[in-house]
Amino acid sequence: MLAFATQPLLGRPKRLSTGQSSCPRRRQTVVASLKVAVAGGGLGGLAVAGALLQKGFDVRVYEQASSYKPFGGPIQVQSNALALLQDINESLTRAISAEGTATGNRKSGIKDGLSDAWYCQFDTGAPAKKRNLPLTHVIDRPKLQEALAKFVISQSPRAIRTSSRVVGYCNHADHVDVLLENGTTESADVLVGADGIWSSVRAQMHGEDARSSASYSGYHCFTATCKYVSEDVDEISYKIYLGKKQYFVASDVGQGRVQWYAFLGRPAGSETQGEKLGFLSSKFDGWSPEVQEILNATEEGEVEARDLYDRAPFVRKGWIDERVVLLGDAAHPMMPNLGQGGCMAFEDAYTLASSLGELGSNASRDQVHQALERYQRKRFGRTAIVQGLAQMSSNLLFHYERLATGGVQAFLGWGVFWSTIGSVIVGGSMPLVLDFLYVNLVEQRTSDIPESPTKAWATVKASSRQN
Known part of the structure; x- marks a missing residue:
């Protein structure tokens, strides 16, 4: 069980009384190291906190939850992100290697949902090895979050403060006030x-409401993890089954389990009548036998559902306001199709820590702002492109219908056009996309992450079927 600080730790707490300005003016004396407040103790927040602590910063993480409880299914840590976590501290990658499963040592592919025919296959391991990057792994999100939290606490036992939601801030010449939901202010x-x-x-x-400007993607997503091992698990780790305005994703996540996602084109806020699994079984009736087998292997209580939202890149508004900067989904939320949402947050954390690491302990307001601008310049273009690629991927999958329709209609209309374009882009351009994604941002690499021990897949499959 992890222990977290529950009292204000950054600056001197000050409760705001009625009628008092939310931005009290006070001087901050020069300190031995710069103080950094992190709003949000998710994966990106913990990663940047750990990286900054490594560089000698005084860091406090403000997390709104009362405690870190197991939440969320497995998550991909792709090669580009895994290399950065290794450079921050090898204990992180050792934990991922020990607790997770390598998927980059096998191919990924796309199939037609009805015919079960392969649309295309692609290799994520080759571009990683070409850049001297570790192979992509999947790990349960709670285990990854625990590893990051332990890393932060090992450097500063009281760095994480729970039950502390940041609701605003006030910039000053020599500091920023961090406003908490409970009415206190930190510096x-x-x-x-x-x-x-x-x-x-x-x-x-x-200057807008927290829930404004987000766009509904057009997709409602169902997801769960279940006990299941496919026949080709030793060759294929990740599959997408395509259909008309819906698709199904299945990924091996180790320990005889599969994590799956069902994406359906539905209006925002759509309700599902009755059991979710019964509804999904009917929606995917007649699809690949594997899709139905996975749904049948899933417990009803394990299924989660949500609408998917994203935002266009903040071209005009940017990520910086004097001493305040955005990171991860706060800066660039994206569709999950490329599995790069969390990876981009880790890249942000690494780059921001590197930029701030160039500052001295008595850095001026201009120097702090320049460091944040360096971070934004390095990250904005890349994340905007990844956002666009994820959205484009979603649109192409949404318009797929050629093989699913069949007959004469399979060769007529916009469905054929989009399916053909999608086949060319995904099949022919995926190596280029992976080359762009799998960039080695580490200036000096000192060692290679140990690959997860290869499972005895025949044994795993036999065990899974027995269970």
């Missing part, structure tokens, strides 16, 4: 908004 040199797609920090920075 820091820099505030990092890592508080997710509905970020309060971003909302204030851009």
